[in-house]
Amino acid sequence: MKKPKRLASLMERLKDGRLHSADSLATALRVSVRTIYRDMDELTAAGIPIAGTRGQGYRALASITLPPLNLTETELEVLHLGLAAVGAGAAELPELAQAAQSLSAKIDALLPEEGHAVPFGFAGHPWRDAAQGFRHMPAFRAAIRARQKLRVTLEDGARHDIRPLKIDYWGRIWTCIAWSETAGNFLSIRLDTVAAQVPLPGLFVDEPGKRLDDYAAAPRP
Incomplete structure (x- = not known):
């Protein structure tokens, strides 16, 4: 049984309010007692209120349990x-x-x-400030929808006139795939490194070599 399913099964068993020994949980889930100990440590570290200790048994104290959700x-x-x-x-x-x-x-x-x-x-070091990137996200999303060029200034002082094509989400950081009119190539810009951005007059249209499909087909270094 894979870990996400196993953790969900553990929570289902624990939320009845009764005390469950590690041995009984291990038998029910067909894993080792050591695995149950690791899972309990992980659930506790995640902030899920669990009462009990090794050798005595466990039960969940959460008063609210949500049903499983499938998220895009x-x-x-x-x-x-x-x-x-x-x-x-x-x-x-x-x-x-x-x-x-x-x-x-x-x-x-x-x-x-x-x-x-x-x-x-x-995010922790070195990405602890990455969440700041979402302050620019509305402008980038609007530019992508409208096909609006942006003039972007990065924290290191570099400046690019770009065609924003797509925003990617990597769990801790957000990046924008763009064609740089200034550099003449594709860039992957971390939004948390953007110091300023302003829209430029005029809209852009698809041109061979500057499209998202071209970026996807380009060889990576």
Whole structure:
């Protein structure tokens, strides 16, 4: 049984309020007792309230349990954006920021291992400021929809006139695939490195060599 399904099964068994020994859980899920100990440590670290210790048994204390949800990548991005926004207000709203951190960790613990090489959870060094990138996201999304060129200034002082083509979400950072009129090639711009952006007059149209399909077909270094 894969870990996400196993963790969900553990929560289903624990939420009945009764005490479950590690041995009985291991037998029911057909894993080792050591695996159960690791899973319990992971659930506890994710902020899920579990009472009990090794050798005594476990039970869940959560008063609210949500049914399983199937999220699209876009829905997951929206959820992460909201949590990042709340988590960024640690100084002003410490209680909500802590809850956002806890919720993010719970989601990270239950995401499938396959296809999610980058964790969902809040970024640590060197990406702890990556959530700032979403402040530019509305402008980039609007430019992509309208096919509007942008003049982008990066934190290192570099400036590019770009055709924004697509925003990619990597769990902790957001990047924009763009054609740079300035450099004459494709760029992958981390939104958290954007210092400023302004729309340029006029819209762009598809041209061979400057389209998203061309970027996808281009060899990577």
